[in-house]
Amino acid sequence: MVLSHSFCPFTVFVVILWMPEPGFGQVCGRLTLLLVMSCFLRRYGRFNRSSFVRAVAIAAFGSSILYFKDHARFTASVVVRVPEPFLDYRWLKCSVLHDLSPQRLPFSNHTGMLKLCSYRVSPYPSSDISTEASGAVGGESKPCDCFGKNTIANAAAKVGPAVVNIAIPQDFFGITTGKSIGSGTIINKDGTILTAAHVVVDFLGTRGSSKGKIEVTLQDGRTFEGLVVNADLHSDIAIVKINSETPLPEAKLGSSSRLRPGDWVIALGCPLSLQNTVTAGIVSCVDRKSSDLGVSGMPREYLQTDCAINVGNSGGPLVNMDGEIIGVNILKVAAADGLSFSVPIDSVCKILEHFKKSGRVIRPWLGLKMLDLNEMIIAQLKKQDASFPDVNKGILVPMVTPRSPGERAGFCPGDVVIEFDGKPVERLKEVIEILGDKVGVPIRVLVKRAGDKLVTLTVIPEEANLDV
Structure with a gap:
């Protein structure tokens, strides 16, 4: 009622x-x-x-x-x-x-x-x-790992002040005809700049040489003259140094090992001489092989993204949502959009360690072609040859270079590497990490051959001569 x-x-x-x-x-x-x-x-x-x-x-x-x-x-x-x-x-x-x-x-x-x-x-x-x-655990609040409207802007704001524009005047018989442009990132307050080697080094020679006077412009408009300190043409990574009376903004180096396809990333740089440009995208692939791109030379892996990259972005940083550098942008597919590639920052850090220790990148050479094994490859090899070793993991050696350290150590085509320097290995990455810069150091390798025969070999790596 x-x-x-x-x-x-x-x-x-x-x-x-x-x-x-x-x-x-x-x-x-x-x-x-x-x-x-x-x-x-x-x-x-x-x-x-x-x-x-x-x-x-x-x-x-x-x-x-x-x-x-x-x-x-x-x-x-x-x-x-x-x-x-x-x-x-x-x-x-x-x-x-x-x-x-x-x-x-x-x-x-x-x-x-x-x-x-x-x-x-x-x-x-x-x-x-x-x-x-x-978002609380044990009575305490924890930060929310979510993507907000300011996430990209905050990440860009952390790295942006350390991103620089690199310009190199091009002379033709003493007449300036234009500028070669690129980008870089200050990674130390003393003026150490991380960039791509092809931005600052002339590739006409196998060893390369500086392109000339380097003009470095900061985001605040200040201009400095830069000097190429180190450059590795094969990884396309270089270090440029500028001198400033006051401390410079610096960016933090992150890690690329935990990246997954689909992670958000941003690219910063000066495409087409447009300074302070930010583009966003996602990681498309975390281990794109250089062979997939038709790039000759030593095997390398790249981060593939769909960030907008253009001429002038080379050498600029690829940044995660925490405002950390996780890659260096170096190339793109000219005939396609959304196909850009960067050198993973974990590889860059190893190169920087080589620069600091030896002034160059030391690459041990074994003279062995290696291939990661998986169930499908093993099944096909066993189908072709019944005597193929009974393994479910390891690294196959399909070819041995004549007169190489591997041949002198006794490696044979068809060997499967199980242990390297006393450590079990399943992927070529692990072998490369163990090798490091060990040149002239004997390394014991356990391999499995046809008929499940175990053999221990000792190989002495040599420094690779990449100029040949």
């Missing part, structure tokens, strides 16, 4: 849900209603519709209070509609109560003001809310 009555300036709605359950409270409620109505009828011989409705509303409200006192299955709700002019009255501003433990109507408090509340509103108890969903 819903009753309402208006008396200036409010409108009161009384909503009564009466359960058809016999009991003392229900009988008392009905008797109260009859008594109140009889009293009003005797007092007012003549009444209109308004007074009748008022009487019924009061009676219903009184009976609901009496009945609700003893019955939990009875629910009453009182709603007060307040006209707009009264909304600013201080005494009408009451707090909303939740999950009232005593199942009673909210009577007036000691101030005489009725609290306007939503009765029996029961939100989920705090104990039922999963701490994992709220």
Whole structure:
């Protein structure tokens, strides 16, 4: 039953849900209603519709209070509609109560003001809310690893000040005909700049030479003259140094080992001489082989992304969402969009260690062509040759270079390398890491040959002559 009555300036709605359950409270409620109505009828011989409705509303409200006192299955709700002019009255501003433990109507408090509340509103108890969903572990909050609207901008802001524009004037018989442009990143406050070798080194010779005067422009507009300190043409990584009287902004080197296809990355640089340019994309492949790209020379691996890369981006940084450098942009496919490639920062760090230790990159050479084995390759090899070693992992040696350290050590085509320098190996990457810069150092290698014959060989690496 819903009753309402208006008396200036409010409108009161009384909503009564009466359960058809016999009991003392229900009988008392009905008797109260009859008594109140009889009293009003005797007092007012003549009444209109308004007074009748008022009487019924009061009676219903009184009976609901009496009945609700003893019955939990009875629910009453009182709603007060307040006209707009009264909304600013201080005494009408009451707090909303939740999950009232005593199942009673909210009577007036000691101030005489009725609290306007939503009765029996029961939100989920705090104990039922999963701490994992709220980002809390063990009672402590943890940062939310999510992608927000400022994620890319924040990452770019961390690295941006350290990104520089590299320009090299091109002379033709003493006449400047243009500039060769590229990008770089300051990785040390002393002015050490990481860039691509082809930006600052002339590739006409096998060993390369500086292209000439190097102009380095910072994001704030300052210009310096740079000097090529180290360059490795085969990895396309170089170090340029500038001198400044004040500390320079620097970028932090991250790690590329944990990158996955689909991770967000950004590329910074000066494409087409447009300084301070930021483009975004994702990692398309984390280990794109140089052979897949038709790049000759020593085998290398690149990070493939779909970031927009153009002339002038070479040498610029590839950055993750933490604002760390995870690659150096060096090339793209000219006839396609979204095919850009970078040198992983983990490989760059090893090159920098070589620069610091020896002034050049020392690459040990064994004269062995190696191939990572998997179940499919092993199954095909066993199908072709029943005597192929019974292995489920390892590194196959399909070819041995004549008069190489590998041939002198006794390697044969078809050998499967199981251990290298006393460590189990499954991939060529592991062999390269173990080799490091060990030139002239004997290394013991365990191989498995046809007929499951185990042989231990000792090989002495030589330094690779990449100029041949």
